[in-house]
Amino acid sequence: MDVNKRLNSFLAGNELHAQDVLGCHFYQDKYFFRVWAPNAQQVWLVGDFNNWDKSLKMTNKNGIWSIATELPRKGQLYKYLIKQANGREVMKMDPFAIELEPRPGNAAVVVDLPNKNWHDQHWNNQNKQVNHFTKPINIYEVHESSWKTHPDGSLYTLKDLQKELIPYVKKQGFNYIEFLPLTAHPLDASWGYQSIGYFALERTYGTPEDLQNFVEACHKENIGVLTDWVPGHFCKNDDALAYYDGTACFEFAEGWRADNKGWGALNFDLGKPEVQSFLLSSALFWLEFYHLDGLRVDAVSNMLYRDYDRGPGQWKPDKFGGNRSLEGIDFLQKLNRTIKGLHPEDLMIAEESSAQVKITGRIEDGGLGFDFKWNMGWMNDILRFYEMDPLFRKYNFNLATFSFMYRMSENFILPLSHDEVVHGKRSLMNKMFGNREMQFAQLRNLYTLLITYPGKKLLFMGSEYGQYLEWRYNESLEWTELKDPLNKKMKLFDQRLNDFYLNEPALWQLEQQENSVRIIDADNKDESVLTFIRQGKNKHDFLIVILNFTPVDRKEFTVGVPYAGQYHEVLNSEKTEFGGKWYKHPQKVNSKHESFKDFEYKIHVNVPGFGAMILKPENIQIKRKTK
Secondary structure, eight states: OOHHHHHHHHHHTOOSOGGGTSEEEEETTEEEEEEEOTTOSEEEEEEGGGTTSSOEEOEEETTEEEEEESOOOTTOEEEEEEEOTTSOEEEEOOTTOSOBOSTTOOOEEOOOOOOOOOOOHHHHHHHHTOOGGGSOOEEEEEOTTTSOBOTTSOBOOHHHHHHHHHHHHHHHTOOEEEESOOEEOSOGGGTTOSOSEEEEEOGGGOOHHHHHHHHHHHHHTTOEEEEEEOOSEEOOOTTTTTTTTSSOSSBOSSHHHHEETTTTEEEBOTTSHHHHHHHHHHHHHHHHHSOOOEEEEOOHHHHHBTTTTOOTTSOOOOTTSSSBOHHHHHHHHHHHHHHHHHOTTSEEEEOOOOSSSOSSSOGGGTOOOOSEEEOHHHHHHHHHHHHSOGGGGGGGTHHHHGGGGGTTSSOEEEEEOGGGSSTTSOOHHHHSSSSHHHHHHHHHHHHHHHHHSSSEEEEETTGGGTOSSOOOTTSOOOGGGGGSHHHHHHHHHHHHHHHHHHTOGGGTTTTTSGGGEEEEESOOTTTTEEEEEEEOSSTTOEEEEEEEOSSSOEEEEEEEESSEEEEEEEEETTBGGGTSSBOSOOOEEEOBSOOBTTBSEEEEEEEOTTOEEEEEEEEEEOOOOOO
16 A cells, blocks of 8 residues: 555545545554644644653644554554644544544544454345336434433443344335434534544444444345435534644635534535545445445535525625535535445435435536435425315415426435424424324325335334324433324334335336326315326336325215226225224225226225325226227
8 A cells, every 4th residue: 555645645635545544553563643734833642552641743744644653552542632723732533533432532542443254245236236216215214322222221222223123124114224424423412413523433322343233234134224424514623623733624714614503513625625535535434344325415505505504795606606615516526426436336315405406417417416315395395284284285285296396307215304303393293283093194194195106215213103202312212102002003004005115116116207107186176185196117017096185085086097997905094903994895996988187097986084095906908009
């Protein structure tokens, strides 16, 4: 390994594995320490091995300070004492640390990276051959330390989650787990979104080996693992990355651009070459060292727009007079080009809410190159719709239908995420209108819409059984609610619905094509019933989806169908086993050769109040086109 060449590559913004040359490394009976602090007057290595004094003075070359010493031993703690540009001396953590001490400290630990003998080749080989756009993706979003706690209140670790979370997710019908940020962070209340260690696993969750073992166990069960990753901003703690050498290193030099007021954090200067090397290396480290299957990049809008979360007079336009962050756009394109070039099978997902920049478009066409984008517009409209009194839904029916108009504009994930069940927003179940039984009925209806609407799926933990309380980051989910028959039946419904999704190609096979969805009737505002078709590759392979958004039973309800034949009910959200009041046998109906809307045939079905129904064709007759 040509260290000098690699360090020059870091300085030029092209190093993809910077953690291999910066940080702490054991080589030929010595430990080598390197840190980037270009404007520091002096840097010392301090730690348990030298009583934290100034005896280990580092040398500077091109802004990278280094030292080789035989003193450290595995498990000992260290930091860098930096005499900053203004003469102030401050202890700083190692930005490239692989492991940090337990809180409240943040000293790095002298460690060697574990050299794991992986046994997930079958998953990896299979994953490389799959087109993710034509496969089902059903994500269970998890906050690591609040999914469940021990009876004494102590937190679950990755070892505990490996034993309990993986079989739970498998049985519940999810095929991906997405963790809130795994990177080290000093405050639980940030949920991990204010990181200090971009290569260090949060110590409260476990060790690097624990995460490797967790991912391997998931892969053996055909479950992918994603994590949220935050390259836009970082924690402003004085002993971490912030103004590392006393000047703007990782952050913008312009104060207004560095200041992230919404998070009380600092924004990365994404145009700086060394920051690009740092972040590209971090992203690849999590994907390669831990075999993760993708990253959900947080707060992309903050990286795209100079005026994001800023009022008039609080920002300056770019060189073209616009509001776009040209550095941010270039970096995100570079990030996706790099990762998709090395690991095309890994998913790159953007949390982004604007429509000015093409997020999942091809980089060659000016897009950012992400695989998927969270559909925030769908989420906001749909939750507003379900929160309102059903009496008024007919006047706001477009909230349930408008997103059909732009569904092909990006590759979407439909997120019912952690952000929607905190800060007084109420849980998903408690957002629903009416009494408890009505709320559960509408929650089942909502989840059926989630599963049948085009786009990949994401549901936050606890929502699968209809937890009543909001999510609280410092407490376990309310698992005792499963003693309530309604919660228990809600969980069963979610499980059946997820299994249905995973096994019905019509729900994911043609998602990138216009003909994957065909609207039957999106204009029935007065009755507030939405009907549409999801289509698979085979003409015979399609589903009829019926969603009743009011508590009124619709008897002999008319639905247009494309072909003559018999149609049978395969899912009804109001069945008593799911907590509903529909005790009748599944319906089987024959078509009539009478037109309805754009369809030559029609059927009549009984639709329960707040019911969501799915029908499949049986013995249908498809006419051959005549020349």
